[in-house]
Amino acid sequence: MRKVPIFLTLITAAMAFNAGSAEPEMGMDLMQNIEDANKSLSSNIALANKQAAGSDAKDLERMFQEVETFFEHKGDAKNAVDLARQSRELSADIVQLVATGKFDAATDKATTLSRTCRTCHTFYKKE
Numbered sequence: 001m002r003k004v005p006i007f008l009t010l011i012t013a014a015m016a017f018n019a020g021s022a023e024p025e026m027g028m029d030l031m032q033n034i035e036d037a038n039k040s041l042s043s044n045i046a047l048a049n050k051q052a053a054g055s056d057a058k059d060l061e062r063m064f065q066e067v068e069t070f071f072e073h074k075g076d077a078k079n080a081v082d083l084a085r086q087s088r089e090l091s092a093d094i095v096q097l098v099a100t101g102k103f104d105a106a107t108d109k110a111t112t113l114s115r116t117c118r119t120c121h122t123f124y125k126k127e
């Protein structure tokens with residue numbers, strides 16, 4: 001996982017926005033990594049793989065923290081900040097649930113998480 005470069009991309013985007021230049025863009029890698037981790041999470045929950053599912057959910061928790069920070073800096077996007085926070089909290093819940101082998105409950109949370117992706121995209125993703 002490329003933690004540092006993703007973070008730097010977000011900071012750069014936020015600074016570009018503050019300087020009044022181009023619209024900030026979410027690091028494309030960030031959403032792509034979220035997509036990959038989310039897919040991996042569903043299959044690892046289905047396989048009842050505690051360790052792998054836990055690691056995917058932790059990655060998602062960290063990445064949604066970055067999304068939350070991005071929208072906080074962007075401003076005028078309270079809905080997106082809330083949705084990013086909800087996604088981060090759902091990911092954290094999944095970490096706990098898979099650690100204790102509660103895969104059915106983890107599946108429910110993962111379904112809610114995927115719905116949250118779509119809600120945010122409906123409002124904030126162009127094209």
Ligand code: HEC
Pocket residue numbers: 025026028031032034035038067080081083084087113114116117118120121124125126
């Ligand atoms: C808080 C809002 C928000 C949430 C939650 C969110 N996304 Fe996104 N996503 C975006 C935005 C905004 C874009 C468009 C980025 C851009 O065009 O700059 C995007 C783009 C994407 C893309 C396209 C990236 C590309 O390379 O074109 C994928 C894939 C994606 N999201 C997957 C997900 C998945 C999977 C989830 C949930 C697990 C998720 N997103 C949750 C806001 C969100």
